[in-house]
Amino acid sequence: MDWISFNIQGLPDPRTIAYGLSTYFTPHVLIDDVPSIGFHGFKKKYKVSVRQYPGSKGYWVGTQIIFSGKDAAHFYKLIKTQKFNWQILMVDQHTLSLGQIDFCSSRTNDSNDRTKSFDAFLVNLRSQILTNTRHITLKDSLEGKVLKVNRRTNALYYRVYKKDIGIRFELEMKHGQTKLVQNYLFNNQLDQFEHQLTSLYYKYSQRLLPLADSYSHTDWLADFS
Numbered sequence: 001m002d003w004i005s006f007n008i009q010g011l012p013d014p015r016t017i018a019y020g021l022s023t024y025f026t027p028h029v030l031i032d033d034v035p036s037i038g039f040h041g042f043k044k045k046y047k048v049s050v051r052q053y054p055g056s057k058g059y060w061v062g063t064q065i066i067f068s069g070k071d072a073a074h075f076y077k078l079i080k081t082q083k084f085n086w087q088i089l090m091v092d093q094h095t096l097s098l099g100q101i102d103f104c105s106s107r108t109n110d111s112n113d114r115t116k117s118f119d120a121f122l123v124n125l126r127s128q129i130l131t132n133t134r135h136i137t138l139k140d141s142l143e144g145k146v147l148k149v150n151r152r153t154n155a156l157y158y159r160v161y162k163k164d165i166g167i168r169f170e171l172e173m174k175h176g177q178t179k180l181v182q183n184y185l186f187n188n189q190l191d192q193f194e195h196q197l198t199s200l201y202y203k204y205s206q207r208l209l210p211l212a213d214s215y216s217h218t219d220w221l222a223d224f225s
Contacts, residue, residue, distance in 0.1 A: 001076055002170065003102035005066040009095040014052040014063045020088035021048050024078060025071065032057055046071045064099060065089065072102075080190060098182035103201045104170040106163060107220050118167065121217050122147045122160060129208055149208060158208060167217060169209070171201050
């Protein structure tokens, strides 16, 4: 899990949430995407982003709580060990919902993997996926090409790209997809929560990716199957 976020509908002031989270994390509070409310005395190893949208720009009114990367992993570890107090996010008369989850698998490069081989894999993959979806892009980044399937606003958004010394296959889930599993998370039914997420991730990956390819980049998926 590389990202997990929550939405609190209609919350006018994020300070209570931010102070509560400061027990575990250093909060970074933004109002309409502008940094605000410093927590200089709360230096924790892990961070959380608290983004407030008061409706001044015509956007949704409420608060987003965002954990990403190693911060998301630490947050989920707190949940699994029952060390996180959910009451911090349960504000009277304001609805808490699971906003987005990024689930990913990273395949470590071996001695036979080369940038040219990976780029050729993505080009070949794009031509195969085009038969199943209308929106797919292949773009260049600092670390190499990135294949993107669907639009960022879709309930399911898939990316394949290089990350550090490996290749990452990442699925973003939001909207109706997170609503299907959020009650398992909030009710501490974590086995069912993880089962639903992993099943969706692997089934969707199987729909998009060939189980066997000449570049061997999907051997992890073949092993799972």
